[in-house]
Amino acid sequence: MPHAINPQSDRNQQLFERAARVIPGGVNSPVRAFKAVGGTPRFVARAQGAYFWDANGQRYIDYIGSWGPMILGHGHPAVVEAVQKAILEGFSFGAPTEREVELAEAILERVPSMDMVRLVSSGTEAGMSAIRLARGATGRSKIIKFEGCYHGHADALLVKAGSGLATFGNPTSSGVPPEVVQHTLVLEYNNLQQLEEAFVLHGKELACLIIEPIAGNMNFVRASVPFMRRCRELCTQYGALFIFDEVMTGFRVALGSAQAVYARDIPGFEPDITVMGKVIGGGMPLAAFGGKRAVMEHLAPIGTVYQAGTLSGNPVATACGLATLKEIGKPGFYEALSQKTQTLVQGLQGAADAAGVPFCGDSEGGMFGFFLFPELPQNYAKVMTTDNKRFNTLFHGMLDRGVYFAPALYEAGFMSAAHTDADIAETVAAAADVFKLL
Numbered sequence: 441m442p443h444a445i446n447p448q449s450d451r452n453q454q455l456f457e458r459a460a461r462v463i464p465g466g467v468n469s470p471v472r473a474f475k476a477v478g479g480t481p482r483f484v485a486r487a488q489g490a491y492f493w494d495a496n497g498q499r500y501i502d503y504i505g506s507w508g509p510m511i512l513g514h515g516h517p518a519v520v521e522a523v524q525k526a527i528l529e530g531f532s533f534g535a536p537t538e539r540e541v542e543l544a545e546a547i548l549e550r551v552p553s554m555d556m557v558r559l560v561s562s563g564t565e566a567g568m569s570a571i572r573l574a575r576g577a578t579g580r581s582k583i584i585k586f587e588g589c590y591h592g593h594a595d596a597l598l599v600k601a602g603s604g605l606a607t608f609g610n611p612t613s614s615g616v617p618p619e620v621v622q623h624t625l626v627l628e629y630n631n632l633q634q635l636e637e638a639f640v641l642h643g644k645e646l647a648c649l650i651i652e653p654i655a656g657n658m659n660f661v662r663a664s665v666p667f668m669r670r671c672r673e674l675c676t677q678y679g680a681l682f683i684f685d686e687v688m689t690g691f692r693v694a695l696g697s698a699q700a701v702y703a704r705d706i707p708g709f710e711p712d713i714t715v716m717g718k719v720i721g722g723g724m725p726l727a728a729f730g731g732k733r734a735v736m737e738h739l740a741p742i743g744t745v746y747q748a749g750t751l752s753g754n755p756v757a758t759a760c761g762l763a764t765l766k767e768i769g770k771p772g773f774y775e776a777l778s779q780k781t782q783t784l785v786q787g788l789q790g791a792a793d794a795a796g797v798p799f800c801g802d803s804e805g806g807m808f809g810f811f812l813f814p815e816l817p818q819n820y821a822k823v824m825t826t827d828n829k830r831f832n833t834l835f836h837g838m839l840d841r842g843v844y845f846a847p848a849l850y851e852a853g854f855m856s857a858a859h860t861d862a863d864i865a866e867t868v869a870a871a872a873d874v875f876k877l878l
């Protein structure tokens with residue numbers, strides 16, 4: 441049954457009003473504000489397993505998991521224990537620790553395209569540093585990104601397509617001077633013809649091409665296998681570095697990450713640089729970028745590309761990340777996680793079909809997306825043709841029934857190992873109810 445809260449005693453609303461007085465928009469990251477869907481953001485009081493409880497004490501089945509990191513669910517005992525132990529040993533030293541080496545080794549062991557890795561504190565920082573590294577290593581300035589892919593909020597990456605094919609982009613944020621994005625070429629995702637044209641025109645000046653292999657910042661859109669193959673070939677041919685932004689997909693879609701998923705179809709497939717975040721920190725601020733030794737050795741202190749961080753490789757964050765990687769490395773982990781995700785997506789499909797609502801969904805490992813379309817979109821422009829009103833009805837209908845999906849139609853969803861068959865059944869039953877309202 442839908443939750444009913446008396447507006448006078450809605451703690452979420454009270455907190456949101458209080459927050460808005462001291463924090464711009466009341467939030468520390470825009471999507472949390474529910475601007476796209478309307479209504480009051482839920483202030484989280486605590487979380488455990490597959491659930492969180494808001495400031496009113498309402499329980500939600502959480503399909504956000506902090507936007508991906510909480511792959512084990514909240515408060516996994518082994519992770520909590522590792523973090524508690526680490527805290528007692530010290531919060532931060534500004535000097536190297538054994539645990540950083542262990543985490544680097546654990547990442548490299550599972551993602552063999554990387555010989556070396558540098559730890560940082562956020563995906564934004566990792567993506568920004570990877571671009572600088574690619575420019576430093578190649579001595580070139582231009583970069584390619586794709587519309588709808590998010591690589592953090594570094595200036596050069598806050599850019600949308602200009603008018604016409606293979607042109608340089610325009611800033612998507614005020615405060616970013618046009619000169620800063622003049623080297624960023626923005627192309628349509630999965631558009632082979634534009635890709636070919638861009639390399640013919642600019643290939644020899646390209647430092648890198650950066651892509652979200654399975655894009656999770658335009659809901660859930662896979663790069664097609666032929667598109668991915670061609671990205672790899674063109675980068676190699678023109679001497680540009682191929683950067684996989686796996687901040688979301690890393691250890692989320694498979695133990696070997698999205699690059700392992702593409703290697704199933706493209707034998708020997710590897711990116712040159714990989715950007716990681718989210719899952720590798722298990723919910724703590726931790727991210728990384730890595731690649732081949734020859735590329736990574738351009739980084740300071742051995743190379744000329746500067747990069748640094750006071751809290752990089754933080755001892756508590758690395759403990760959390762290591763404990764998380766240990767759990768997800770156990771046999772059968774991804775099979776079980778994938779099964780749950782598929783069960784959810786199929787259940788939602790069944791509920792939509794029964795209500796006669798056009799619907800489709802897709803998933804890989806513990807990441808999923810769904811659309812109010814009869815078939816899967818291939819690019820950002822198509823995703824953004826979603827009927828906002830219907831999406832919002834779906835979102836709020838589910839929220840009222842205790843199911844927390846992403847509060848924006850361009851975001852992916854996340855399953856955790858803590859979600860049970862009963863949680864999934866409860867979600868599907870709620871969806872069956874809500875689809876009738878569409």
Ligand SMILES: *Cc1c(COP(=O)(O)O)cnc(C)c1O
Pocket residue numbers: 561562563564565567590591592593652656657685686687688717718727
């Ligand atoms: C979340 C995300 C980022 C940014 O990471 P932050 O830790 O939020 O800075 C970059 N790239 C992708 C693909 C992401 O999903």
